[in-house]
Amino acid sequence: xxxxxxxxxxxxxxxxxxxxxxxxxxxxxxxxxxxxxxxxxxxxxxxxxxxxxxxxxxxxxxxxxxxxxxxxxxxxxxxxxxxxxxxxxxxxxxxxxxxxxxxxxxxxxxxxxxxxxxxxxxxxxxxxxxxxxxxxxxxxxxxxxxxxxxxxxxxxxxxxxxxxxxxxxxxxxxxx
Numbered sequence: 306x307x308x309x310x311x312x313x314x315x316x317x318x319x320x321x322x323x324x325x326x327x328x329x330x331x332x333x334x335x336x337x338x339x340x341x342x343x344x345x346x347x348x349x350x351x352x353x354x355x356x357x358x359x360x361x362x363x364x365x366x367x368x369x370x371x372x373x374x375x376x377x378x379x380x381x382x383x384x385x386x387x388x389x390x391x392x393x394x395x396x397x398x399x400x401x402x403x404x405x406x407x408x409x410x411x412x413x414x415x416x417x418x419x420x421x422x423x424x425x426x427x428x429x430x431x432x433x434x435x436x437x438x439x440x441x442x443x444x445x446x447x448x449x450x451x452x453x454x455x456x457x458x459x460x461x462x463x464x465x466x467x468x469x470x471x472x473x474x475x476x477x478x479x480x481x
Contacts, residue, residue, distance in 0.1 A: 346414050349407040349414075350411040352404075353407055354411075356407075369393070372390070373390065373393070376388075376393075
């Protein structure tokens, strides 16, 4: 089969930039940083998943206990947060102020995924319902068609009656 070079060249030209559109020279000389819009969302989901685990609670509890124990029992020269633990309170408030929006972002992303899944399920459900209605109509038409078909018992009874009629006619013919 001969190879058509024009079709491959046409495909190559279509896949590259058009010749009648000027190039954006700034892009070729200084590459612009690209930003993945979902990267932060994926990161927030990973953080939110970790914040909801028992492992995080154990780490957080161990850190707070170590912090409090260090600042109570360590020598006074190496303590960095005295009894009201103002710095610990600030650190926990900072952690909570970042955790709440990350969890909300993760929930919003999950809600969007759930919405798409619900739409898919609704489409599948409507197609399944349409298929079931079609099959129900087909079954009804088959039942109606089977109702018109002669059954084995009906054929046997008809054959018996025909045999009985033939026997009567043969007896009548024998008498005559």
